[in-house]
Structure formats: structure tokens, C-alpha cells
Amino acid sequence: MQQNLSLPQALQYAMQQINGKQFPQAQDLLTQILKQVPNHPDARHLLGVTYMMQDKFKQAQNEIKKSLQGNPKFAMAHYNMGNVLIGLGEPIKAITSFKKALKIQPDYLQAHRRLCDALYASEQFDEAEKSYRDLMGKMPKDVSLVVNLADMLDTQGKWDAAEELYQKAIDMAPSEAVLHTKLANTLNQAGKSKEAEKVIKKALKLKPDFHPAHMAHSYIMLSQSKAKEGLKAADKALELFPGETTAVAWKLTALDQLGGGEEYDRYMDFDTFVKPEWVDVPEGFKDIDAFNEALVKHVENHPKLFEFEHYEVTRYGKEVKDIYSEPMGPVKQLKAAMEKHVAEYIANLPDDPDNQFVATAPKKWRIKSWANILSGPGRQIAHIHGEAWMSGCYYVRLPDIMKSDDNPNNAGFIEFGQINDEFPNLTTDRLRFIQPKEGLVALFPSYLYHSTVPTESTQPRIAIAFDVVPVK
Template identity: 25%
Template sequence: MTPRPPLSDHQLSELRRAQQLVREGKGQGAIERIRPLLEAKVIHADVYWLFAEACRLAGLKAEARTSLNAAINLDPAQPGPWAALGSLLEEMEDLGTALVARRRLVEVDPDGVNAWLALGDLLLRLGDAREAEPAYRRALALVPGGFRAGHGLALALRLQDRAQEALAVTGALVTRPGVPALTRTLHGHLLGDLDRLEDAAAQYRAVIATRPEELDAQETLARLLPQIGQGEEALAGYEAALRARPGDRALWRSAVRTARGLRRWPACLAWSEQAVRRFPGDPFLAVAHADALGFSGDPQAALALLERLAGGPAPDAFAAVQAAHWRLATGDPEAAERHARAATALAPDEQTGWAYLATAWRLLNDPRERWLIDPERHVATLMLEPPPGYADRGSFLAELRAVLEGMHGASAHHPDDQSARQGTQTRGHLFTRRDPVIEALSRTLHRQIEEWLATLPRDETHPFLRRNTGWIGFRHSWSIRLRDSGFHVSHIHQEGWLSSAFYVSLPPEVEAAPAEGDVPGALVFGVPDASLGLSLPPRRVERPEVGKLVLFPSYAWHGTIPFASAHPRMTVAFDALPVPAQP
């Protein structure tokens, strides 16, 4: 069967009208033009392809998929329907089948740069940077110096922990006119990865000087500056950007979110007050403004705003969580419980509501606190087993400590938006580093954690136990190096499920401390966030020990006791999420 039989003049006219409607974004009108051709049994590859595009515009994705498959069956060597099918399947989150379409596209169109770019982009989305690399290299060979291909290649290299190679790629791009701000920002990230923090800050500043709306550069610069002793300038980029772009909602949200995260309450209060006037009805800005009021000394004003948002016709989980916070802070655990329960009903996998609910139940002497977070049943300790190739735990930990020391690098201060005080934190996702020692740690922890998860009971009503599939993925991971007087403020991990502390090395003073009393450097469970103003003793104190892994639900309050020593305390930590059970 020929893929494109001749069409009558009337059919050609209808097809051209449908093409124009598709160009205008009028999918339904185009469908009405094309459907009579299909009903008349016109079997033509281009008709099916155009009908698919019209259906896609109209939101009829299943029909679009069927029509693209028909076009491909008629003419499998035509690149266009393969490209359209790949894009459609990505929209439908059918990424496995989309990858098949993207690979077929580069077979039928081997010189199509967009085909290789689309393949690389999808492979990165699927987390396969190693396979994405040759796709971007092929695109670069087709269009030497192409910005998009170069950016993709640099990103693929970075995700393989090959920052120096990636920097060479972006370095060749950023000197040319017209380079996208996204690539200039990536260049800054790579400088930071290589511990060139001052150069990274300068690069971010250069980006936002010409593109103040580049939020990744703004946010990263604001978090970086306190770590290199320039905290007083952390929000300067936002100040200039908001003057230049006063109508940019995304910029206002980013500025308010960053000021809130860095606990810069005067700036958060001033910006959120302006933002809620400019963009009324934005729940995030309203809640952030309420928080800024509370932390600026007016918790009653905060509560008035939060309870209006939490109890309105469209209840907001973030507002309910923060209402619970301020009810706890003002001594009303009964009201805090109501808000926390509402928050957990609206967002059952977000951890903050459960933390506040546990605190409210504790203040109310409610036995459900122990059901929710039992410090004996829900906190586990394991000793790391030596990874394959190591005779004992000590030899492995000695190598691990040396590797981590090199990763802590040049930052002099702790990140202001994290829990550590008097210490440093590694950049990025530690377990994605392509260092054999880090990979051995990740694999061993992964196996031991899943073995422990298999011992837990199933409880469909429990926020931690009901999500246990027996399998995990590491959402984020990092290392902390605390120095003399260092500690962690009490906190939770709001986007996690299972959190942790793994002890790599300890100061001799901590190792030799008596087991009784406030053990220096110890991990303390059950003491709420200090901003709540509650004087509650720990529910459990876990003595640190080199090689020990401590696991606990991410909603469990935890912090550490300061220690005095000239030697650092080195840990690795991670948040894990459950993944579907494996066959």
C-alpha cells in the first residue's frame, strides 16, 4: 500500500485548512476538517500525522497516539511522526516507550541534530547520563559549537562526576556571544563543583547582571555567599532584580522563598508584604508573609492570616502546617493538633505535619505520640559491613574519610539554610559521585537498609510503615564535617521518608566520653525545633560510634549535642524514598 495515495482537490483543500488551524493552535477545528477524510477511508500517512497533531492540541492524547502509530505503519522511514510520537509519549509519562521512539528516530534520521538532542534529553531525564553523552556528542558533530548540544554534553559529564571535562565544554561556550543564561549558570555550578567557590560566585553575579530572572543563579548565589564569608551580600542580587522586574511573579516567589530559607526575616517580611499586594491570591506568598510576621515578633498576626488560609474554601496544606507551628509556639497544642491533622490529610507524604502532630500529642499526653514515633521501634542502629574488597570496616572508613576530606574543600562556613552549625557540607548529591569508595558505601548502605526494612511490620494507617515497599532510592545525600563546638540544630527532613546519620570519624574526646549524661556529639531525638520555644527533654539519645548507621523516619525531630575538640566529626547522611517493589 502506498503511504500517500493521491488526494482529490477537495481533500487537499480540507487538509490545507486543517494545517492552518493547527498552526493557529485550533486543534478542535482541525479535527473537524480531518475527521471526514478518515471516515471516508482516506489512508494517507500525512493525514494521520496531521490528525494526531490536531488531537494533541485538543488534549486527546490517546487518539493522537493511535493516529501517529497509523502514520508510522504507513511510512516508517518518515522522521516527523517518530519525533511527534516521542514528544507525545514524554508528555504522557510513558518514558520507556518514548525512548524506543527516540532511538528509532535517530535510525531513520541519523543526520538530524534535533533527533539526537531529543534522545540525549530523554536519557538525562531517565537518569542515564552515560548513554546521553554520545547522543550529545553526535549532535555537536553535526552542528559544531551548538549551544544546546554543548550544554547537554556538559550536563551529562557533570552527572558522571566529570566536572573538569564538563568545565572545558562550558568554558568554550561562555566566551561566545549569545550563550544562553542557563549554560552560563551551569558553568558556575561546575566551578563550584571544582571548589573554585569565589569564581563560581563571580560567574553567578555575571549571569544575574544581565539576566536577573535566572532563578537558578540567583538562588545558588544566595546560598553560596554565606559559605564563603559574604553572607551580608546574600540577597543583594535579588534586591537589584526585583527593582528591575517588579512584575515577575516567579522572581518574587524565589526571592521570598530564599530569604525565608536563609532566615533573613527582615527581607522576607518586606518582600512578602510587597508580593502579596502585587499577586493577591498566591497561597505560597501569603503563608511566607505570615511566617515572616511570626518570626518578626507578631505570631497572632501570623495565625490570623494562616488560619484564614487553612480554613478557606480551598484549604492549603502549607498554611495548615505553619498554623500548627504557631499554635505550638503560642502554647495551644489542641489547636495545633487540629491543624497538623488537617495538614497530614491534605499532604500525607509531607513530613512536617507529622512532626507537629507528634509534638502536639506529646504535649497533650496522648499515647498516639508513641504510635507515630516510637524511639525504640522506629529508630534503628546498624554497623556498616565492610564492602567487598575490604578486609575490615576500619580500612574502608580510613579511605572514605580521606575521600570526604577532599570533597569538603574551600567553604569556610556552614550553609545558612541547613541544620549544621560550625561546619561544612559537601555540594550536590554525594551518592552520584563516581568515586569507587563512595560507590562502595552507597551500595553497602542500600543493601543493609533494605534488609532492615524487610523486618518492619506493615501498617496501612501509619505514615512511615504504610509506605514501606522494602525498596528504596536515595533522594539526596551529603557529608557534614563539624569542627570545635559544632552541632546540628533540631530539625526534620520534610521531603524525605527515611533519614539517617552515618559516622565516618569522631574526635577522640567524643569517643572517650562517658556513656551517661549529655554525651558530646550525640544524636538527640524528640527535642522540637527551638523556634517553638518548648522545653521538652529528649526521647532518645544515641551515642555516636565510628561505623554506626542510625535510621529513622524523616519526621522525627533530631539534632546533636555540641562537642569540644580540635578534631572534626565527620558524617554521611541521606534521605531515602520508597520505590515500587522489585520483581
């Protein structure tokens, strides 16, 4: 311990080091304190905070757990345990921690806010809405709370309620272009495209180089079949953010509405950009069937597997949101294989500097992945992966109908090129069907609209999909 410092002074000094992001120094000091006063709750808690602030969530969880064993009524430790659990991808468990903090200290507004966010993240929408509205009553001038609740209602398709809250946020902060952009998107999804157009133009007047506003402008114009205006807005968005996936998708939609053309053809070159490839047998497995069987068991018994009728773009299925989270099991070998295929895909791209997908190929990237199980009417509607540069899907287990030569309706196939039917007056019919096979990975640009054909089979279609996300 620092010479001549009392215990309270040493703890205060450690907090100053943490606030200054001097984590090694703070950890040394806290370790010295714990040698003299083993399991001191404050010291254990602060040591956990140093790990949490470095995203070392397992170590943080261990230290804060010890702190709470020493002082179960330590509200801030419960609060930070909730933050750690959020970092570990466990929002449901985090809810319990935030509620414990609030039971001990009912006016703990930070804990209340994080409780709202955890309820939202765990899709407990009714309770989340009640919690947000309770907190808004205590913090009536906090615009971010109003926006968070509006965002949640928007994701649920509750357009009228979201519209009301976005307008309230605009009344509180009228010069914020982002709020006008959010309202415009909601109005457009609610079928109020004319109103949306007026609002988005106001957003652009407030902030002419606001990339999300140009994106929304393009989307709103395309929804009204105003292809030239939609194309102009998409091009402006790409000028501000070269290669941005959704902007590329909107640009191609505009070109489709205008009849296609040479530029459209370069991006929609399925032979060049859609790559079905066989995956080598990973070390430690007899053959690809043995590897896939291990993946089947891992996915079907995963603790985070959940079932739903309607989740994002998937209908009637089961999903593991983050299949790369622990326990990884055989997914570790799959991750290594996917990284190899992605690296080869990037290395073999054509020399086409005018193609924004090619020109913005990332030098550094990471993979995020999820697993889904579909059967019967289960399917994925036409969609893109807006946060990624490139995407892929590895096929683990398929129903018999997908292996049969007698499959006239392409049951279970992945379809590329069918743009979402929310955009009217499309002129091209360029489609490509890929027949999934066990042990095959399909690689493709994230801007390509794709969907799956229902199998109508009781046998499961198990796939592990992934996104390649650029790292700056």
C-alpha cells in the same frame, strides 16, 4: 544533513526538534552538521543543549566548552554553560558564566535572573540581594523575583525585610495562597504569632485544601501552645498528604503538648524505629578501620568541604553538602552498604497500617547524603528532616571521649526525642541517647527530633549522614 536544507535551515530545524524534545533526532542532525562543518559554534552549543535537557551535564559541558572555544563572545553559550554548572552542583563556577553572558549582552534578563539564583545558592547573600534588586528594577512586575529575594532574606533571619517583600508580592498577587502562607511563616518566626494566625487563616480561605497552609497553621498554633488547633491542622495536612514527615512531627508535638497518649507512643517507639546497626566490611578493605580511614581521607580532602560557624542546623563545623557527587572514592561502597541497610529496615517494619510512617514506606527511593566534621563546641541543634521519609548516620571517626566509659555528659552522643525549644509547654521527657561507634550506622524515622551533644574535644567527630527520599 536533511536533504535540500541550508546550514541555517538545518540549525533551525534542530532547534525545533529540541523544543519538541526530539533529542535523538536533533543529535543525529547536529552530528551530521558537525561532520560537514567541524566545531561549528552554534551546532556544538545546540548539541550541548540536547544533553543538558536530558540532565547529561558532563556531555553538555564538553560540547558547550567546544562551542565557546569557537566563539568566546557567544552570550547564550555562556548562559547555558552556567545552567550546566548549576546542574553539576557548581553554583560558584556558574556565577562566572552568567557574568560573562551579561558582559557580552548586558540586557540578557534570563542570565541576570540565573545569576541571582546562583549567588543565592552559593550563599553570597549580599551580592545576591543587590543583583535581585537591580533586576527587580528592570522587571518591576515580576512577582517571582520579589518572592525569591524574600525567601533568601527569610533564610537569613531578616524577618522585617522578608515581611516587607512578601507583603509587596501579596499586593501584586493578592489571591495567591502561597504568598500569604510564606508571610505567615515569617511573621511567626519573627515572634508575631497573632498576626501570623490572621494571615494563615486568609490563606486557607483563599485555598482551603492547600497543604502548606495547613502545615503553617499547625506550626503557628503549636507556637502559641494551642495544641488542639495545632493537632487538627496537622491531621488535615496528613489527610491531604499522607505520611508527610513534617506534618507527622507537628502532630507528635501537639500530642506531646496534650500529654502524650497511645497514638504518641506508637510513633515514639524507639525500640522499634531507632536502629543502630553494624556495617559489614566492604569488599576491597582489610577491615572496617581501613575502610573508615579511607573515608576520613576522602572527607577531609574533599574539594567541596567548607567551614562555618552557623549553617542550617549545625553549629561550628565543616561539611560536604553532597558527598555522593564525584569524586566518590570509598563513598561508593558506603552508598551500597546504606542501601542494603535501608532495604532491610523497610522489610522489617511492623504491621501497623494506622501508623502513617509505616503505611507510607516507599517502594522506590533514593539516598542523598552529606558529611560533617564537628569538634569542640560543634553540634547539631534539635531538628527533623522534613524532605525525607527516613534518615541515618554512619560514624567514621570519633574522639577518644566518645569511646570512653567515663563520659557522664554523653559527649558526642546522638539524642532522640528532644523537640525543638521553639515549642512551649511540652509535657513528655521521652529521650533516647545512642552512643556512636566507628563502623555503626544509626537508622531512624525522619520525623523524630534529634540533636548531637558537643564533644568539647579538639579531636574530630566525622560522620556521613543521609536521607531516604521517596521516588514517585
